[in-house]
Amino acid sequence: MTQEHERSKVAVQCTVCSAIYTAWTANEDSFRLIGTDECQCGEDEFQLLS
Numbered sequence: 920m921t922q923e924h925e926r927s928k929v930a931v932q933c934t935v936c937s938a939i940y941t942a943w944t945a946n947e948d949s950f951r952l953i954g955t956d957e958c959q960c961g962e963d964e965f966q967l968l969s
């Protein structure tokens with residue numbers, strides 16, 4: 920198994936349709952959505968919601 924690095928649960932927003940998802944993040948450039956692989960609109964780029 921891959922060793923899990925420290926990660927944080929964050930809110931991210933789709934860069935296209937502004938939908939908000941919960942994701943794990945290992946760093947500020949990499950998100951992994953929880954429960955889905957991509958946005959409802961098919962986009963897979965998200966920005967950190969702050």
Ligand SMILES: [Zn+2]
Pocket residue numbers: 933934935936937938958959960961962
């Ligand atoms: Zn979207």
